[in-house]
Amino acid sequence: MSDDILITVAHLSRHYGPIQAVKGVDFELKRGEVLGFLGPNGAGKSTTMQMITGNLAPSAGKITICGYDLLDEPKNAKAHIGYLPEQPPLYRDFTVDEYLNFCARINRMPPERIAAAMATAKERCGLTEVGRRLISNLSKGYQQRVGIAQAIIHSPAIVVLDEPTVGLDPIQIREIRVLIRELAAEHGVILSTHILPEVQMTCDRVQIINRGELVFSDTIKNLDQRMNAATLLLELRNPPAETELGALPGVLKVENLGKNRFRLHHNQDESHAEQIAVHAVKNNWGLLALTPERKTLEQIFVEITSTEQHQPGTEHAEAAA
Ligand code: ATP
Numbered sequence: 001m002s003d004d005i006l007i008t009v010a011h012l013s014r015h016y017g018p019i020q021a022v023k024g025v026d027f028e029l030k031r032g033e034v035l036g037f038l039g040p041n042g043a044g045k046s047t048t049m050q051m052i053t054g055n056l057a058p059s060a061g062k063i064t065i066c067g068y069d070l071l072d073e074p075k076n077a078k079a080h081i082g083y084l085p086e087q088p089p090l091y092r093d094f095t096v097d098e099y100l101n102f103c104a105r106i107n108r109m110p111p112e113r114i115a116a117a118m119a120t121a122k123e124r125c126g127l128t129e130v131g132r133r134l135i136s137n138l139s140k141g142y143q144q145r146v147g148i149a150q151a152i153i154h155s156p157a158i159v160v161l162d163e164p165t166v167g168l169d170p171i172q173i174r175e176i177r178v179l180i181r182e183l184a185a186e187h188g189v190i191l192s193t194h195i196l197p198e199v200q201m202t203c204d205r206v207q208i209i210n211r212g213e214l215v216f217s218d219t220i221k222n223l224d225q226r227m228n229a230a231t232l233l234l235e236l237r238n239p240p241a242e243t244e245l246g247a248l249p250g251v252l253k254v255e256n257l258g259k260n261r262f263r264l265h266h267n268q269d270e271s272h273a274e275q276i277a278v279h280a281v282k283n284n285w286g287l288l289a290l291t292p293e294r295k296t297l298e299q300i301f302v303e304i305t306s307t308e309q310h311q312p313g314t315e316h317a318e319a320a321a
Contacts, residue, residue, distance in 0.1 A: 004031045006080070006158050006188040007052060012061035014047050021047040023212040024061070029158065029188045034180060036203035036220075037192040040305055044212040045192045046086060049162050052190070053083040066157050079107070082156040082187075086163050088147030092136035096127055096146055099135060100153055107154035121149040125179060141172030148179065152187070159183055160190045165198060177202050196297045210305045226300060229293040232264045232273055233257075237286025249275045263293070 007029040014022040022044040029035050039045050050056035052063055054074055063070040068077035091099055100121060104114040122128045125145040130138060135146060144164060151159050161180065165173045180202050183189050193199060199206050199220070206223060208216035218226075237260065239245070245254045245262055250272035255263040266272065273290055280287040 005029070006031055006066055007190075008062075008064040009048075009052060010062045010064075012048065012051060012058055012063065014044075014051060014056065014059045020212055022051070022058075022209075025209070025212075025214050027207060027214065027217060029190060031157070031188050032184055033205060034184045034189040034191055034203045036199035036206040037190060037209065038194075038196070038199060038206060038301065039209035043209045043305075045209055046162060048209065049083075049085075049160055049190070049192055053081050053160050054078045055083070055085075079154070080157045082151030082154065082159045084147045084151045084159075084161045084164055086166070088143065089150070090135050090143060090146060093134065095132050095134055096122070096138075096149075097131040099146065100149055103150040103153050109154055117153055117155070120155075121153045124152065124182065125149040126175065139172075141168050141175070144168060144172070144176060145179075148176070152183065155186075157187055158190070159187045162192045163194065164191065165193070165195065173198075196301060200297055208301065208304055216304050223297070223300070227295045227297065228268070229295045230266055230268045231293045232266065232276070233289065233291045233293055234262045234264055234276070234280075235287075235289035236260050236262075236280065237288055239285060240283065248272070248279060251276075260288075 005028050007027075009025060009027050012022060012025045013020070025044075025048060027035075037045050037048070047056065051058050052065075052070070054070055054077065058071075063077075065077035066080040068080070070077040091102070094102065097118065100118045101114060104117055109117060119128075122131060125148050127142070127145055127149055130142060135143060138146065148161070148164065151161070164180070165176050168176065177198065180189055180191060184204075191198075191203060203220055205219050206216070207214055234245070239260050239262070242254050242256060242262075245251065245264065248264065250266045250270050251264045252267065253265040255265070257263055264276070273292060277287060277290050280290070
C-alpha cells in the first residue's frame with residue numbers, strides 16, 4: 001500500500017531572511033492522483049514546488065520521494081520527478097527532437113532507451129509531427145507541450161506542473177487538461193494553478209496554501225459537498241408573513257431579497273426542501289421557485305483565504321519577531 005505514496009512532505013518550512021514563505025507544511029501525493037495546489041499570490045506555492053523538486057533547499061522539514069529522502073539521496077529522489085516550472089526551461093534554438101534528446105541525457109537515461117522514450121513523450125504530448133521544428137517557431141501551446149514532454153521524458157513517478165495552462169488559448173487549455181488527466185493514470189501529478197475551474201476539472205484532491213500554511217486539504221468530491229450552500233432560494237406569488245417562513249421546518253433564518261424572493265438558511269445537509277414545498281402548496285403561497293443554492297469554488301477559496309486577514313504591512317511579522 002505504501003508503494004502508492006509517491007511523496008511525503010513533513011513539517012516543510014522555508015524562510016527568505018526574515019520572510020517565512022512556507023511554514024510547517026505536511027502532505028502526501030499518491031499514485032494515480034492529481035493534486036491541485038492553490039493559493040493567492042505570494043502564498044508559498046512556487047517555493048513549495050521548488051523544494052519538492054529539489055531546486056531549493058528547505059530551511060526545515062523532510063521530503064521523501066518514492067522512498068528516498070530528497071536531502072540525503074538527492075540523485076535517487078530526483079530521478080523520480082519531472083518538473084515543469086512556471087517558465088518552461090526551453091532552448092529555443094534547438095529542434096524539439098534535439099531538446100528532448102538533451103533532456104533525456106541530462107536525466108541520465110541509457111542511450112539505447114532514448115529514442116523510444118522520445119517517441120513516447122512526443123506521442124503523449126501531441127508532438128510527433130513537430131520533432132524537427134525549431135522550438136522558437138512553435139506556438140505558445142506547442143512550446144508548453146514541449147515543456148511537459150521534457151518533464152515526462154524519463155517516465156518519472158511524479159510530475160510537478162507549475163501553472164501549465166497560463167497564456168494558452170481555450171482549445172490548447174483543454175488539450176493540456178486532458179493530457180494532465182492521462183498522465184495521472186501512470187504518474188502522480190501536482191498541479192499549481194490560479195484557475196479555479198481547472199482544479200475542479202482536473203484534480204482529485206485540492207490543497208490551499210495561505211501565507212505559507214496549508215489551510216485546506218480535501219478531495220474534490222468533499223469540496224463539491226462543501227459547495228452546497230446551506231440556503232434555499234424561495235420565490236412565492238402570495239408570501240405569508242416572514243415569521244411564518246421562519247417557522248418552516250429546519251429554517252434558521254430568513255433573508256428577504258425583495259420581489260417576493262427569500263433566502264432560507266438551514267443547517268448544512270438539512271434543507272427540508274420537500275416539506276417546505278408541500279407546506280407552500282398546501283397554504284396556497286403560489287410556489288414559483290425553491291432552489292438549493294450552490295457556492296462557487298471561488299467563494300470557498302475567498303472564505304478560506306480571507307479568514308486570517310492580516311493588517312497591511314504586517315505580512316510575515318511573526319518571522320521577523
Ligand atoms: P504567486 O502565485 O504570486 O506565484 P506563490 O504562492 O508561488 O505566489 P512564492 O513565490 O512561493 O508564492 O512566494 C512566497 C513568499 O516568499 C512571498 O512573500 C515572496 O515575496 C517570498 N519570496 C519568494 N521568493 C523569494 C526570494 N528569492 N527572496 C525573497 N523572498 C522571496
